[in-house]
Amino acid sequence: MALNRRTYLMSRPDHFTVSYSINPWMHPADPTDTARAVAQWQKLYDAYIALGHEVELIEQAPGLPDMVYTANGGFVIDGRAYIPKFRYAERQPESALFADWFRDNGYEVLEPEYTNEGEGDFLLAGERILAGRGFRSADDSHREIADLFGREVLSLTLVDPRFYHLDTALSVLDPVVAPGAEPTIAYLPGAFDDASREVLEEHFPNAIRVSDEDGSVFGLNSASDGENVFLSPRATGFIAQVAERGYTPVTVDLSELLLGGGGIKCCTLELRK
Numbered sequence: 616m617a618l619n620r621r622t623y624l625m626s627r628p629d630h631f632t633v634s635y636s637i638n639p640w641m642h643p644a645d646p647t648d649t650a651r652a653v654a655q656w657q658k659l660y661d662a663y664i665a666l667g668h669e670v671e672l673i674e675q676a677p678g679l680p681d682m683v684y685t686a687n688g689g690f691v692i693d694g695r696a697y698i699p700k701f702r703y704a705e706r707q708p709e710s711a712l713f714a715d716w717f718r719d720n721g722y723e724v725l726e727p728e729y730t731n732e733g734e735g736d737f738l739l740a741g742e743r744i745l746a747g748r749g750f751r752s753a754d755d756s757h758r759e760i761a762d763l764f765g766r767e768v769l770s771l772t773l774v775d776p777r778f779y780h781l782d783t784a785l786s787v788l789d790p791v792v793a794p795g796a797e798p799t800i801a802y803l804p805g806a807f808d809d810a811s812r813e814v815l816e817e818h819f820p821n822a823i824r825v826s827d828e829d830g831s832v833f834g835l836n837s838a839s840d841g842e843n844v845f846l847s848p849r850a851t852g853f854i855a856q857v858a859e860r861g862y863t864p865v866t867v868d869l870s871e872l873l874l875g876g877g878g879i880k881c882c883t884l885e886l887r888k
């Protein structure tokens with residue numbers, strides 16, 4: 616049983632396919648295998664359950680293949696869910712479905728004014744929120760979440776189109792830390808502009824810096840409960856780095872879901888009740 620029991624929201628990819636392209640990983644002309652996507656997703660679900668976590672489910676709607684990436688379904692702290700406003704038309708209908716789910720499950724729903732893609736671009740690191748900009752979430756959404764949640768927001772600018780969401784380039788390994796303590800994070804330096812790299816170095820001097828090789832197999836798109844780090848088996852260097860720091864790597868291969876440009880973290884939204 617994990618000491619740090621988490622609750623995650625996931626969506627079984629029953630209607631998974633790649634029928635449009637909104638990031639460089641998506642190639643609609645290439646075939647996808649829905650059954651394989653479901654089988655791989657199930658392994659991630661099973662790994663969370665086996666380690667004592669709770670997983671809640673939202674049903675994937677036909678015609679919304681990216682709904683499997685529930686990290687984009689909101690950003691939740693203290694039972695308050697900030698709803699996404701997707702950049703691309705293809706995903707915009709997802710917002711109302713996630714908002715309904717939160718309402719039906721007793722969360723306070725915070726409707727956004729600005730474009731944002733939920734936990735894809737917002738990661739809670741200790742007391743602070745790390746916020747990505749450059750490809751998807753609008754700069755103004757950073758101010759909006761700072762105001763709504765009353766927390767300091769560190770804005771980070773992404774510059775490599777392959778790493779279009781913050782959670783593809785940065786991972787928080789200690790989701791909960793003692794007040795004032797600095798959580799361990801890992802990141803891919805080349806995914807950020809110079810100014811953001813300086814911000815990261817200043818605030819997180821002990822961060823794990825991940826190689827381009829591990830970054831480009833979506834190694835940073837990982838989830839952590841503070842003890843176990845769920846990550847891609849292809850990110851061999853990062854696996855060794857997390858083990859060195861005393862975490863237990865748990866590998867799950869989501870290669871089929873990578874055809875949509877998503878990995879483990881993308882398929883996982885943390886529900887902080």
Ligand code: ARG
Nearest residue numbers: 638684686735780875877881
């Ligand atoms: N195809 C999806 C998109 O481009 C993938 C989303 C991945 N999600 C994430 N949290 N990085 O929007």
